[in-house]
Amino acid sequence: MYDDPSARGLRESATFDRATIHAIQRAAETGVYDIRGWGAKRRLPHFDDLLFLGASMSRYPLEGYRERCGTDVVLGDRHATFPLHLDTPVTIAGMSFGALSGRAKEALGRGASDAGTSTTTGDGGMTPEERGQSKHLVYQYLPSRYGMNPDDLRKADAIEVVLGQGAKPGGGGMLLGQKITERVAGMRTLPVGVDQRSACRHPDWTGPDDLEIKIRELREITDWEKPVYVKIGATRTYYDVKLAAKAGADVIVVDGMQGGTAATQDVFIEHVGIPTLAALPQAVRALQEEGLHRKVQLIVSGGIRSGADVAKCMALGADAVAIGTAALIALGDNHPKWEAEYRELGSAAGYYDDFQAGRDPAGISTQDEELAARLDPVEGGRRLANYLRVMTMEAQTIARACGKAHLHHLEPEDLVALTIEASAMARVPLAGTDWIPGAGR
Amino acid sequence: MATMTTPAVTTTVDLSVQSVRDLNSALHKAREGSWHVTRPDGAHNLAVGLDAPLDVRIDGHAGYYCAGMNQHATVTVHGNTGVGTAENMMSGTVRVRGNASQSAGATAHGGLLVVEGDAAARCGISMKGVDIVVGGSVGHMSAFMGQAGRLLVCGDAGDALGDSLYEARIYVRGRVKSLGADCVEKEMRGEHLEDVRELLTAAAFTDIDPSEFRRYGSARALYHFDVDNSSAY
Numbered sequence: 001m002y003d004d005p006s007a008r009g010l011r012e013s014a015t016f017d018r019a020t021i022h023a024i025q026r027a028a029e030t031g032v033y034d035i036r037g038w039g040a041k042r043r044l045p046h047f048d049d050l051l052f053l054g055a056s057m058s059r060y061p062l063e064g065y066r067e068r069c070g071t072d073v074v075l076g077d078r079h080a081t082f083p084l085h086l087d088t089p090v091t092i093a094g095m096s097f098g099a100l101s102g103r104a105k106e107a108l109g110r111g112a113s114d115a116g117t118s119t120t121t122g123d124g125g126m127t128p129e130e131r132g133q134s135k136h137l138v139y140q141y142l143p144s145r146y147g148m149n150p151d152d153l154r155k156a157d158a159i160e161v162v163l164g165q166g167a168k169p170g171g172g173g174m175l176l177g178q179k180i181t182e183r184v185a186g187m188r189t190l191p192v193g194v195d196q197r198s199a200c201r202h203p204d205w206t207g208p209d210d211l212e213i214k215i216r217e218l219r220e221i222t223d224w225e226k227p228v229y230v231k232i233g234a235t236r237t238y239y240d241v242k243l244a245a246k247a248g249a250d251v252i253v254v255d256g257m258q259g260g261t262a263a264t265q266d267v268f269i270e271h272v273g274i275p276t277l278a279a280l281p282q283a284v285r286a287l288q289e290e291g292l293h294r295k296v297q298l299i300v301s302g303g304i305r306s307g308a309d310v311a312k313c314m315a316l317g318a319d320a321v322a323i324g325t326a327a328l329i330a331l332g333d334n335h336p337k338w339e340a341e342y343r344e345l346g347s348a349a350g351y352y353d354d355f356q357a358g359r360d361p362a363g364i365s366t367q368d369e370e371l372a373a374r375l376d377p378v379e380g381g382r383r384l385a386n387y388l389r390v391m392t393m394e395a396q397t398i399a400r401a402c403g404k405a406h407l408h409h410l411e412p413e414d415l416v417a418l419t420i421e422a423s424a425m426a427r428v429p430l431a432g433t434d435w436i437p438g439a440g441r
Numbered sequence: 442m443a444t445m446t447t448p449a450v451t452t453t454v455d456l457s458v459q460s461v462r463d464l465n466s467a468l469h470k471a472r473e474g475s476w477h478v479t480r481p482d483g484a485h486n487l488a489v490g491l492d493a494p495l496d497v498r499i500d501g502h503a504g505y506y507c508a509g510m511n512q513h514a515t516v517t518v519h520g521n522t523g524v525g526t527a528e529n530m531m532s533g534t535v536r537v538r539g540n541a542s543q544s545a546g547a548t549a550h551g552g553l554l555v556v557e558g559d560a561a562a563r564c565g566i567s568m569k570g571v572d573i574v575v576g577g578s579v580g581h582m583s584a585f586m587g588q589a590g591r592l593l594v595c596g597d598a599g600d601a602l603g604d605s606l607y608e609a610r611i612y613v614r615g616r617v618k619s620l621g622a623d624c625v626e627k628e629m630r631g632e633h634l635e636d637v638r639e640l641l642t643a644a645a646f647t648d649i650d651p652s653e654f655r656r657y658g659s660a661r662a663l664y665h666f667d668v669d670n671s672s673a674y
């Protein structure tokens with residue numbers, strides 16, 4: 001159907017490709033920067049650039065489905081009386097009610113609970129839907145403190161102090177007016193319909209010394225019962241992780257630049273932060289040097305899609321992972337059945353990233369009641385639980401092949417890299433060599 | 442049935458002997474009564490997360506987050522307080538007889554915070570419904586992003602008062618060094634005089650004339666993204 005200009009010998013510029021040309025035209029027409037959802041779309045060194053060395057002569061594999069391969073994880077046993085005991089290391093990342101509908105939050109809670117894992121609130125407070133349906137609920141403590149209150153703090157199973165997100169390290173939240181309905185506005189104490197800009201710095205602490213006191217305050221308020229996480233967007237990860245551990249975090253969440261967002265400037269998403277693959281080994285090294293690896297748990301997020309990604313994170317030293325975008329896709333985001341509606345919105349199934357706009361045909365990133373009603377939280381929860389189980393079984397498949405009786409037994413030694421970049425970042429050898437760029441060999 | 446303790450009974454906690462954990466743990470278990478905290482020596486996180494109509498008197502200086510997230514209790518500090526006094530308070534009353542450091546009343550949703558002396562920078566930052574009355578002056582960026590509630594300053598205000606303000610109301614008796622983005626002076630009408638009178642009475646600052654205050658609030662020009670405001674974002 002479509003004419004392919006390259007067939008006529010025309011050449012597209014690599015520097016000014018069609019998306020770039022479109023962005024310039026859009027900026028010229030509107031005079032405002034592009035705000036969108038999703039995460040970085042550019043190609044980055046990622047877990048796809050790593051491969052596992054399955055067992056053969058020098059290592060024994062485990063029998064698939066017969067020999068046990070554990071997947072459970074305990075999060076937050078450094079200081080908390082009640083750490084989280086999860087059946088799978090795949091957790092659900094913080095996504096706000098406001099960005100997502102109440103039904104979507106409920107579906108996330110149902111799916112996570114069914115699969116024995118945790119889910120997380122977001123920049124907008126705790127809803128009864130998600131508290132009710134979540135066996136393990138992590139309550140985010142963000143710079144905006146929207147909806148923050150001690151009753152919900154006490155209802156939470158863990159507290160996550162958010163310093164930043166991979167999609168926008170150094171940036172605050174954003175929620176555009178079309179999604180600030182009466183309920184969302186009420187929970188955030190904002191006027192209905194404003195284009196909300198949340199703070200990017202916490203209002204009552206700056207720096208690691210203050211954070212230490214802040215963490216103690218949260219522990220005092222909740223009588224030292226709950227694990228306290230610290231979430232950081234990946235930039236100077238080595239130093240940030242050391243400082244977070246020193247400040248007393250029980251769990252550190254590192255979110256790479258591929259990490260999803262509900263609404264951020266495109267320029268921020270694509271140009272600030274480092275890839276998840278680059279951040280993870282830095283975080284592990286920081287914890288190892290402090291003697292805290294496996295004592296302070298590490299959760300990694302940003303572009304996790306499959307059990308292979310999970311296994312690779314474990315092998316590089318993470319204790320668990322978190323998923324945002326993939327969980328939304330499992331609920332039904334970007335499903336081809338909405339193709340016609342995506343096209344009406346100027347997008348297409350597989351490309352839709354206008355989470356900020358609130359017109360989501362799949363009824364997930366919206367506050368419009370009619371659209372939101374399209375998502376059945378029970379069915380959505382079932383789909384998410386299926387997906388979480390598949391990821392867990394995939395990771396087990398790989399771990400068994402590597403002869404490991406628990407996902408946490410996977411180690412860097414099980415990995416090789418396909419590219420020099422990935423090899424340098426992950427600090428595992430380039431496949432077929434014993435060479436790690438920068439490792440002094 | 443719980444046995445009634447007579448309100449006259451006061452429990453003393455000497456922080457040179459007992460820990461902050463001991464103090465908070467006891468306060469969380471109590472449903473009523475009076476508490477007297479001695480030798481605080483600037484300790485952090487004193488009387489945080491209270492959730493009952495207790496009466497707590499702290500004799501001396503307190504550190505960070507004193508009375509943080511307070512609900513229902515009355516906490517009086519006979520001294521100065523550190524960063525984030527009564528941060529995220531929901532209800533109750535916190536009174537500082539001396540001065541309060543930065544971010545006093547930050548993000549607080551309700552209740553009354555009285556600082557008899559001065560409050561430093563960012564007093565009432567991101568306030569969400571609390572009433573704050575300051576007997577002296579406040580530092581720069583006070584009521585930054587204030588969403589709801591009332592800040593009453595009997596002295597002066599520093600730079601960038603009410604920057605990026607939402608719906609919080611600000612009253613200042615003295616000089617305002619400068620107003621922040623989108624904060625403007627507004628007309629004092631009868632209802633606002635009533636506001637001021639109510640706050641002064643609540644704080645027991647009865648010798649101050651409400652008519653000496655000026656009102657500041659949001660111009661609401663930054664409520665929606667607009668290319669012409671780009672320098673203010």
Ligand SMILES: Cc1cc2nc3c(=O)[nH]c(=O)nc-3n(C[C@H](O)[C@H](O)[C@H](O)COP(=O)(O)O)c2cc1C
Nearest residue numbers: 093094095096122123259260262302303323324325
């Ligand atoms: C719709 C949406 C809303 C989000 N809201 C928040 C939030 O409120 N707080 C937060 O810390 N992170 C938020 N995030 C980021 C996620 O917590 C997580 O870091 C990210 O999605 C992980 O990367 P992934 O999407 O590639 O899995 C959000 C992400 C999405 C997709």
